[in-house]
Amino acid sequence: MKTLITILMLGVASPALAQHSGHTMTMPMPAPAKKPAPAPAKKPAPAPAKKPAAPAKKAAAPVKKAPAPVRKPAPAKPKAAAQAPTTPTAAMDHGSMGEAMPMGDAMDPTMPMDQMDHGAMDHGAMDHGAMDHGAMDPAMAMDHGAMDHGAMDPAMPMDHAATGGDAMAMPVPLAPIPLAPPPPEAGSGPARAAEAIYGAEAMREAREALKHDTGGQSFAWFMADRAEYRARQGRDGYLWDVQGYYGGDIDKFWFKSEGEGSFGEKPEQAEVQALWSHAIGPWFDLQAGVRQDLAGPDRTHAVIGVQGLAPYLFDIDAAAFLSNKGDVTARIEAEYDQRITQRLILQPRGEVNLAAQDIPALGIGAGIDSLELGVRLRYEFAREFAPYIGVEQEWKLGGSADFARAAGHDPSVTNYVAGVRFWF
Amino acid sequence: MLNDPYDRRSILRASALFGGLALTAPMPAWARGANLAHGTVRQGFDQVSGASIDLAIGEGMFATGGRVGHAFAVNGSVPGPLIRLREGQEVTLNVTNNLAIDSSIHWHGILLPFQFDGVPGVSFPGIKPGETYTAAFKVRQNGTYWWHSHSGLQEQAGHYGPIVVDPAGADPYAADRDYVVLLSEFTPMHPHSIMAKLKKGDAYFNHQKTTLTDDYPLSAADRLMWGKMRMMPTDILDVSGSTYTYLLNGHGPDDNHELMFRPGERVRLRFINGSAMSFFNIRIPGLAMTVVAADGQNIRPVEIDEFQIGTAETYDVIVEPTREQAFAIVAEAMDRSGMGIAMLTPAAGMRAAVPALREPILLTMADMGMGGGHGDMQMGGAPAADPAMDHAAMGHTPAPAAKPDDAMGDMAGGDMAGGDMAMRSMAGMNMRDTSMLPPQVKVGPGLDMVAMNPQDRTGYPGLGLDKVDHRVLNYRQLSALEANTDRRTPSRAMEIHLTGNMERFMWSFDGKKFAAVSEQPIRFAYDERVRVKLINDTMMVHPIHLHGHFFEVVNGQDPAHQPRKHTVNVQPGSSVTFDLTANEPGDWAFHCHLLFHMHAGMFQIVTVESPTGASA
Structure with missing residues (x-):
């Protein structure tokens, strides 16, 4: 599986990488530099040899006025x-x-x-030693007033200015x-100061609103990544591939639907998925739920998958399906957006379908069922609205190819596509 | 508003000229430069002052430069009125909400009892529709500040305005003319729609992405490296000029906003970044600027030619134009996707040439948290990298001011030279080595990067300004004019990691969105002195704002003169440290001031215990 993904991604990547050949490679990738290893900042690691005796509690050690190299702890x-x-x-x-x-x-x-x-x-x-908070009484704050500010000439030359130029x-x-x-004097518990002035009830409502407005919102998204006309040998066809979500940053309800067919015929394939999507890392969501096939033999599948952004900015959607007939299949999709200009975007796309067993009723052979490689060129009139044209090659492989041939279909089909990508 | 006893120098003429100060400038709308086709919301602001000030939150249509859209308007204008106060006065602010939804006003940078701070859910319940909310307090400070809604995303839609507090005594930086220059954005797009697009779209507003045909100085290897990381070197600002029209005092670049001067006058410009999501590069070609205040606090004068202002920061500068010519005040968005323009001019209608937008910029190694960070190491290094970036040599020889980083941390050896470093460091590096994080940081989907060697980059002038051939302000140049009163050594230190996921548009502190920590505020004892280190594990710069306090940025100045700020920019992949005296009891918001970052969860509550130890 891993190898497959790699192959797939390389395949998708090559056009994009090749296009960089115009840029000079001024930066050869050097051997890994020794990782600078700053000790974790949190780990206390003072040099023990130089360790002076820690000052005793309340040892009133006035700050040295002299610029002595040895610092007061x-x-x-x-x-x-x-x-x-x-x-x-x-x-x-x-x-x-x-x-x-x-x-x-x-x-x-x-x-x-x-x-x-x-x-x-x-x-x-200023007696720093006296700053023990346990002993600090509120009045002490007033001592600041007693500090001799008047004597401080704002124009006083700073020693650092002298060294720094x-x-x-x-x-x-x-x-x-x-x-x-914080010391015990900092108190504990939630922030409730305003309740004493405005009442607990009024504050509770405002607090809930603040919580919601400060990271607690949910958003709804719908995208038709592909909604296209497919010109090809024989009857032309159509395809849709849409998805959307509703939810917060971590948990979302995610729905997907895709399907395709030829005009004048029953849809070859159509499905809808309802998934719970849970962020498992900065870039990936784990998705689990059900898929209902709407075309062909009635099938319901359990779905588990991941969707997200892989290194080098590949959009990945990989899922495994277990049908109510016990069949296990999987699908991996990868897309990459190669901007040519700010609005003109070339999108290589690959998809591989896998099966753990022959599924004659669906014309699927064990192993790699099918492979699709395509490229679409879209123009973003707005971010949300981008018509595109493209070409996509589909292959049925292995047992699936045999099934296709037996059914009188060509296991290799080239589609010239035109469609629109949109979201809101 | 009827009577301004403090207006001795008849200053802040911006409001008079362009806001249409109702009494002193009874000009019709067309004479104020307002487009009659607008509808109800005026561009520019009035001034309100006195012991009792009334503000009314309303809404209407706003238009500039061909873009028209809904706006929230306080007292009928965008920005809302300039609130002009005097240090030491008692003020009562009556805020009436005429909207159909809850609203609020936060007085940004103003020291006051927490219950008047204006953050719904933290300091008060919010202002219900039809309700009038009153905040009454004594003004304890002077300087340039601003106010804005803290409800939902209203700030994006026009609910903001300037505050100027005149000093009780003499102003050390008195000027002949004194103008507010409030920077903001207008978009016809609904703010909720922007949020949704940020969540769902793939860098939706960025129209400067790398492409096959771009001119970015990136090699194929660089491009692959960025792709491998699943990051974009062009992620500079989340929302760009593709939807924003950048406003100066409510006026778009085509609106001919003018600030008048007579040659030889000292002109004070109070820059306030009241935008929702934008950093600006400010320059006035042909004029040097002397920075005299940051975040409302006077600093020792620093003469520069350009500065970058983070969202919610303020800088006061003084310029002294001597010639009878106009100068362009240029507020270029940090990502160079657009700019705001005003004219500093000795005669109405006189124009200066407006410079073209500069080339878009790219993130660098330092922005990935790889230390280094000398700015020269732009990935791909088209600009000839400063060779011999010898760390050993850098240590303490007086590094030139512009050197962004003293980089005492050892970058893998310390003898690397410029451009080579990029790829060498990359090889084998884990961009998300979560073992480097302290235990309080939650590792999850909301964290896409860990800065492996975050450096203090207070010496960095800001993204894209490290290579310009003129003087640019950086934080290390800020030195408080009046000495800080509390110079105790902090009794403890704490670290807060700024975390995020660009792809999912998730933003948080310590990997936890506010919703996850809303019951666990950051707590300080009363008058506790704490050193807070902010570590940015993201590739975006975050302007972090603490309500109700000024903290002192640890920038290498002596503690008495560390600059006091209410908002501090934490550069990408870098750290900033500040010392805080927590002496304002109560609950305070603490958040990234990029509105949509806050909205995505980069928000916390800071609780300062009351002096008595009783619950504040």
Whole structure:
């Protein structure tokens, strides 16, 4: 199965790739570069050798005013210390910083430091040790007012400006500030502040509306990917291939229908599928449901499949079917949109039908039942409306070809198609 | 509105000239440049001020440049009125909802008690049809801000306007003329229809995709690489000029919007990005701009020639045109699919040449979260890559201002040179190595990429502006004019990942849409000082906005002068860090200010506990 998909995709891909030959290949694909391996940013890995003693709880260590290369460790709250390293990494000397930057502290090393030389700023007066939240009383906030702002001359030369040439200072790493959850003083539970003012009832309604309007919506989509006239030897025919969904980002009701036939005859094939579609990754949905055949012998199938966007932007729809007669079949479709201009799009398309067993009643032989390769050129007058022309070649293969010949049909048919692709 | 006691310098003439300030400029509609065929919604805005201000939310038809559509209009205009306040005053804002649906107004960037912040479902229940909602508070700040609806997608349809708060004392950047330049978009398309197309269509609004016949500097190998990733290098903005007409003060490029000056005057332009989904590149060819405020907060002056403004950001600039000639104020959409235009002119009717749209741009390695990020490494590297991008050398030699990244993280060796890096890094790389994510990030369909080496790119000027040959503003140049009051070292740090799936148009924080975390807000203790690192695991830039607070962007300035912002752009595949003093108790919205990203789930509630410890 995998090989089949690969072959199919290569087949579909080749026209598109070939068309790139006009571009010079200025970028040879080099051997895989060694993957830069920044240690996961979350994994605390401070250099243990340089580990200074962690400051004791409430050790009132005033911030150094001097631009000392050795940084004061962030004031550690006991709780935070238990969850994240508070130890600074090696001495962070501004001068040597470019190359020696270890990755993988609790914080990104590019995190600028804010304990740089503050010059005349009266930081020393601020007792960081006293910032233990447990001990923090609301009045303490007012202490900020006591800070000597007046003494801060806005024109004060910044030390970084001096090194940087202009006001562009480089962010400088800081003794890591611990990644930590909120302290107990942050409270807990949902956001309900407005209820005290406007009432619980009024807020509940607005909250539900907000939830819905902020990612909770459902959308409906319908697309006729192919709705076309098929000119060919013998009687000309028609084909439809439509699908649509209704639902949210993850779960959707998905419906599909396709069918084809020759004018003046009963439809050769027609079916409708009703599926539950569930996003299983960024690009693929898992789909399961039922398929009802509307032409030929009455068949109902259980369906399971995947649909989505494969690497290199192939639209893939692959499904396996188990009929009420116990027959197992599968269908894989792939499409690729090759834009020629913003509106003119060439769409190679391939489809392969497989069967696990002979199904004489349907003229299907075990193995590869049929193969279709086609290409359609569409013009998007609007994104939603694009007439197209194209050609598609169908082959019945193996046992299916024998069945076709026995029935007096040509196992190989070339269709010249004209149709319209539209969606809303 | 009847009486503006603060209008000493008779400033903000934009409103007078083009909004038709009813009393001082009793001009008929045609004289204000309004098209009589419009219907009911006026382009441009009035000014309202005083202790009690009435606003009425209505609707009507809006037209510009041949596009006509439905709009929400406050006090009858788009944008709605300029709310002009004075620092220190008490203000009562009475907002009447004349729509048939709920509405709201959020005062963006204004510090106030949370219950007046205007976010339905977070700070209040919303304004029901026919109801008048009153917000009364003391104005504690000055600067340039704006207001907009926080209900559904109303903001896209015209429900927004500027706020200017005059300082209580002298303005360090007083100017002879003072104009609001509010950037926004108009589309005749219903916002819900835009959302549906974003969900269902394949980059529906992008008409600059790679094709067989494009001129993008991409090799076949580059194209294959992008295809392999199932990403598009042209995913710059989700909604483009294909449906948007870009507005300056409510006027489209063909509407001849004029801002007057006399040569020699200092002109202050208060740029407000009130758009729903657009980043703009702002320049005034022929004039240098001196940036004096960001997000309403004064900064030390920085002279530049161009800047990129993210959605919901504001920048005040001063220009000093000395010649008797007109200058074009160009607001080019970041994806270069369109632009807004106004004329800075000494005489009515005088025009300056409008530059053509520049070439569309492409995402680069850095935008994939591969570190590097020197901007030169545009995939395909048509522009000659700056050779010898030697990391060792970069470390601390004073890197030129424009160097976007100090990249102290080691990129696979540190000796790679420019263009070669692209493919070399790509080979064997896993673009979605979820093992690198912290445990709080939910791995699922809503996460299509993990930035493997996200760098702090506060030195990056913005997509497409790293290669221009003039001076472009970047965050590292922002230095607060008035020193920050809280310079404590944060007691703890936290990380928030910005996550998304371009294909499915899913957007979230930490892989979880708001609906999944609506009962688990981000909590802070009162007055807690926290360092917050935003890591962008997507290839789009996100303007992240925290309500009710200013945070200080950790940009390499000393802590006293880290710039205070309410909205910070997190570049694709990169990180931004800010220090927050959580001293505004209550529940606050925290979200991506790209309207449709928020609408898709990139939203959270931040709860700041009250000082007493009781539930706020």
